Amino acid sequence: MPRPILARIHPDSVRHNLQLAKESAPNSRVWAVVKANAYGHGIERIYPALSKADGIALLDLDEAVRVRELGWTKPVLLLEGVFEPRDVEIADAHRLTVAVHCDEQLDLLTAAKPSRPIDIQLKMNSGMNRLGYRPGAYVQAWQRAREMAAIGEIGLMSHFANADDGAIDWQVDEFDAATKDLPGTRSLSNSAAVLWHPQAHRDWVRPGTILYGASPTGSVRHVTGFPLRAAMSLTSKIIGVQTLAPSETIGYGRTFQTEREMRIGVVACGYADGYPRHAPTGTPIAVDGIRTRIVGRVSMDMLTVDLTPCPAAGIGSRVELWGDQVKVDEVAEASGTIGYELMCALARRVPVEIDDASRLGESNDMRRTLVA
Numbered sequence: 001m002p003r004p005i006l007a008r009i010h011p012d013s014v015r016h017n018l019q020l021a022k023e024s025a026p027n028s029r030v031w032a033v034v035k036a037n038a039y040g041h042g043i044e045r046i047y048p049a050l051s052k053a054d055g056i057a058l059l060d061l062d063e064a065v066r067v068r069e070l071g072w073t074k075p076v077l078l079l080e081g082v083f084e085p086r087d088v089e090i091a092d093a094h095r096l097t098v099a100v101h102c103d104e105q106l107d108l109l110t111a112a113k114p115s116r117p118i119d120i121q122l123k124m125n126s127g128m129n130r131l132g133y134r135p136g137a138y139v140q141a142w143q144r145a146r147e148m149a150a151i152g153e154i155g156l157m158s159h160f161a162n163a164d165d166g167a168i169d170w171q172v173d174e175f176d177a178a179t180k181d182l183p184g185t186r187s188l189s190n191s192a193a194v195l196w197h198p199q200a201h202r203d204w205v206r207p208g209t210i211l212y213g214a215s216p217t218g219s220v221r222h223v224t225g226f227p228l229r230a231a232m233s234l235t236s237k238i239i240g241v242q243t244l245a246p247s248e249t250i251g252y253g254r255t256f257q258t259e260r261e262m263r264i265g266v267v268a269c270g271y272a273d274g275y276p277r278h279a280p281t282g283t284p285i286a287v288d289g290i291r292t293r294i295v296g297r298v299s300m301d302m303l304t305v306d307l308t309p310c311p312a313a314g315i316g317s318r319v320e321l322w323g324d325q326v327k328v329d330e331v332a333e334a335s336g337t338i339g340y341e342l343m344c345a346l347a348r349r350v351p352v353e354i355d356d357a358s359r360l361g362e363s364n365d366m367r368r369t370l371v372a
């Protein structure tokens with residue numbers, strides 16, 4: 001028998017969360033962001049849930065080609081654009097829209113001879129200071145792009161540094177001032193701006209993390225007004241039980257000491273599965289549907305839980321590491337990170353099942369892809 005750990009992907013939840021994003025930005029088209037293999041969920045697994053999106057945005061050419069091979073005919077956006085001449089050929093062959101954030105990328109497009117003009121999203125660095133043209137250089141870059149035969153439509157795009165904690169108007173103002181005389185669609189908003197900054201919604205929004213049910217701030221309390229559903233649940237089972245006397249310790253480093261007699265459950269899940277090793281004593285977890293806490297240090301293949309709130313639990317009891325009962329954000333926050341990182345870091349050795357595969361496959365082809 002394989003270890004009892006299992007990640008279950010819920011495409012219906014992605015569909016629900018996408019709908020929520022659309023309702024939050026009702027006048028905008030939606031790029032569904034599926035970079036990093038759909039934030040660890042698997043592009044093929046959630047693809048059927050994206051049918052109402054207007055475009056799909058990602059980073060890797062390989063992922064873009066996979067999306068086309070699944071049959072997606074609407075736009076596909078490469079969020080970091082192209083890196084070498086070969087990329088332009090692939091973008092041309094698969095009708096990809098490419099972000100352009102620097103002159104070197106315009107040079108690549110100048111040198112290329114695509115079969116038809118390639119649509120671009122011209123990226124402005126409005127204050128994030130990662131990728132993009134400075135506001136003062138933006139119009140000139142736009143003019144250069146506009147004169148190039150290889151370029152079709154030019155969308156105007158920027159990205160927020162702190163849409164999750166309030167102030168974004170300084171970036172919106174930079175963007176608006178530098179683009180006021182330019183035609184073209186505008187795209188600014190990540191998940192946080194979709195939820196909280198309607199003034200930034202514009203023509204296209206780009207939600208990522210909320211599609212998967214995680215909070216843009218990394219904290220569940222910030223999304224209590226939005227009934228997001230977890231797109232991934234990570235479950236396992238209790239594989240051992242120890243009854244400890246007062247003053248005994250648990251696991252490596254002996255970081256947790258009992259104050260009284262205590263039943264401890266051993267769960268088949270550790271950091272080699274993607275559970276954060278930094279999760280401290282007290283991190284929430286659910287056993288047989290009852291919330292409790294982990295105790296002691298997370299080891300490679302196992303972690304230990306306090307069975308005090310669930311005295312009926314024993315070997316074989318079902319454990320939810322994260323999902324709809326214990327949000328991935330709760331585990332992340334306790335561990336000093338954000339849900340994004342935990343979802344993306346699910347380890348390859350964890351078996352993955354699709355929740356409603358039977359309802360998804362319209363064709364056998366698709367079903368084959370989904371189970372591959």
Ligand SMILES: *Cc1c(COP(=O)(O)O)cnc(C)c1O
Binds near residue numbers: 192207208210216
């Ligand atoms: C990742 C990314 C997004 C989505 O961000 P979320 O916070 O996950 O919604 C949007 N735009 C760009 C350019 C990105 O890189």
